[in-house]
Amino acid sequence: MPLLRDIKGFFPPFWITLRNMFRKPVTVQYPEQKPELPERYRARLVLTRDPDGEERCVACHLCSGACPVDCISMQAAEADNGRRYAAWFRINFTRCIFCGLCTEACPTLAIQVTSDFELSGRDPLKLVYEKEDLLVDHCGKNVEYSFYRQTGIGVAAPRGGNPNESAPVDVKDLLP
Amino acid sequence: MTEQLIMLALILIKLVLVFAVVLSMAAYLVLAERKLLARMQLRYGPNRAGPGGMIQPLADVIKLLTKEDFIPATADRGLFLLAPGLSALTALLTFAVIPFGPTLELFGQKLPMVVCDLNIGLLYFLALSSLAGYGLALGGWASNSKYSLLGSIRGLSQLISYELAMGLSVVPVVMMAKSFSLTDIVMAQAQIPFALLNPPAFLIFLISIFAESKRTPFDLPEAENELVAGFHTEYSGMRFGLFFVGEYINMVILSSMLTVLFLGGWHGPWLPGIAWFMIKVLAICFLFIWVRGSLPRLRYDQLMNFGWKVLMPLALLNVLITGACLLGMG
Numbered sequence: 001m002p003l004l005r006d007i008k009g010f011f012p013p014f015w016i017t018l019r020n021m022f023r024k025p026v027t028v029q030y031p032e033q034k035p036e037l038p039e040r041y042r043a044r045l046v047l048t049r050d051p052d053g054e055e056r057c058v059a060c061h062l063c064s065g066a067c068p069v070d071c072i073s074m075q076a077a078e079a080d081n082g083r084r085y086a087a088w089f090r091i092n093f094t095r096c097i098f099c100g101l102c103t104e105a106c107p108t109l110a111i112q113v114t115s116d117f118e119l120s121g122r123d124p125l126k127l128v129y130e131k132e133d134l135l136v137d138h139c140g141k142n143v144e145y146s147f148y149r150q151t152g153i154g155v156a157a158p159r160g161g162n163p164n165e166s167a168p169v170d171v172k173d174l175l176p
Numbered sequence: 177m178t179e180q181l182i183m184l185a186l187i188l189i190k191l192v193l194v195f196a197v198v199l200s201m202a203a204y205l206v207l208a209e210r211k212l213l214a215r216m217q218l219r220y221g222p223n224r225a226g227p228g229g230m231i232q233p234l235a236d237v238i239k240l241l242t243k244e245d246f247i248p249a250t251a252d253r254g255l256f257l258l259a260p261g262l263s264a265l266t267a268l269l270t271f272a273v274i275p276f277g278p279t280l281e282l283f284g285q286k287l288p289m290v291v292c293d294l295n296i297g298l299l300y301f302l303a304l305s306s307l308a309g310y311g312l313a314l315g316g317w318a319s320n321s322k323y324s325l326l327g328s329i330r331g332l333s334q335l336i337s338y339e340l341a342m343g344l345s346v347v348p349v350v351m352m353a354k355s356f357s358l359t360d361i362v363m364a365q366a367q368i369p370f371a372l373l374n375p376p377a378f379l380i381f382l383i384s385i386f387a388e389s390k391r392t393p394f395d396l397p398e399a400e401n402e403l404v405a406g407f408h409t410e411y412s413g414m415r416f417g418l419f420f421v422g423e424y425i426n427m428v429i430l431s432s433m434l435t436v437l438f439l440g441g442w443h444g445p446w447l448p449g450i451a452w453f454m455i456k457v458l459a460i461c462f463l464f465i466w467v468r469g470s471l472p473r474l475r476y477d478q479l480m481n482f483g484w485k486v487l488m489p490l491a492l493l494n495v496l497i498t499g500a501c502l503l504g505m506g
């Protein structure tokens with residue numbers, strides 16, 4: 001009997017809406033009431049320093065290559081001691097989607113994610129972070145790691161002077 | 177002479193009061209609807225403007241007034257400007273015949289609690305409610321947009337499907353009260369409201385006013401998920417506001433009509449008449465909002481079928497049966 005079924009189906013919605021009216025809303029009143037995010041939620045990016053206090057970033061462009069929304073840009077430069085660095089480094093947080101692919105791409109562990117997610121403002125240009133805004137004074141999650149001490153380039157210490165590194169081979173000792 | 181002056185002053189005060197109450201009720205009905213709907217969907221609704229969002233209507237009015245009043249290049253200018261006014265005006269005018277309280281004695285004057293007690297009040301209401309269809313039809317036609325046009329076509333086909341049933345459902349009321357005057361109809365319900373005497377007529381009228389107010393489940397002319405916003409798609413700023421206000425005034429008016437025709441108007445124990453009237457009207461307004469939160473929209477053809485094949489025959493049958501009963505009782 002479709003008519004009977006229709007009449008039966010007419011009333012439950014009213015009961016459900018009436019019941020919902022007396023239940024607590026699920027809305028999180030955001031600025032006053034902070035949402036409970038997962039422990040490992042990561043959002044804003046920072047540029048960390050190595051244990052010696054130098055910038056880790058070597059301006060290799062891998063992060064901007066990995067970025068799916070193209071929000072990272074930089075210009076590479078080289079110091080007198082052979083150390084590469086970013087002349088300027090810019091992340092546009094109006095476009096960043098917090099995917100973390102840049103941190104996976106980074107060979108020097110320079111770019112890292114933090115749990116701060118509250119990036120909002122009326123002026124979008126204020127969300128374009130320059131190198132000064134991104135650089136932090138600590139090593140982030142990799143306290144001991146220093147790229148130049150692992151690669152065998154004689155920048156932080158002369159060649160052969162870094163941990164787990166033997167002295168350079170004298171290529172001419174094989175000659176007769 | 178002074179008596180006439182006092183009478184004039186009282187009438188003017190009454191008019192201003194009625195206007196103020198109806199308009200502020202319409203404004204706060206918007207807020208009430210948004211809040212109640214939100215609670216039904218486990219949200220809070222507007223709660224930023226003022227304590228608990230209480231000055232949200234004011235903020236809305238300021239927003240609507242300061243927005244650009246855009247007229248599409250291809251629109252029929254005259255009709256486009258006329259339509260929203262027509263929609264709000266017919267809604268406001270209808271309140272003239274609705275009695276909202278028993279006659280009051282002030283300064284030795286008898287002051288009827290109705291703006292104008294027409295002896296054909298019911299016909300006046302039906303006429304204006306049909307006239308309100310013009311606001312909708314002209315608005316949709318003059319916009320020169322396919323969505324608006326579809327909305328107004330739907331609105332008109334809806335109008336002809338429910339209005340016959342609505343007209344026929346009030347015929348038993350007229351037969352029982354033996355008058356077209358709404359004050360007399362309320363007087364005739366002093367003992368028992370017509371909703372209990374004639375439940376089928378009450379139900380048919382209830383369903384018809386849902387269609388008349390163009391709200392869910394009969395909000396076909398607007399149907400925002402099919403037709404953008406239906407007949408008022410092209411309207412912006414306060415012209416849209418007029419359509420909007422008209423819709424909510426209409427809600428108040430239709431609730432008042434249901435109260436007057438079927439729920440005994442201002443009659444009720446203990447409380448003063450006007451309080452009873454307000455309680456009944458607000459209860460029906462809540463029903464409007466509750467239905468909107470609960471039921472989906474009907475399809476175009478379902479409404480036509482329902483109006484012509486179910487409501488109209490039922491209303492006709494009801495007229496015949498009521499007539500026979502009244503004849504039998506003498």
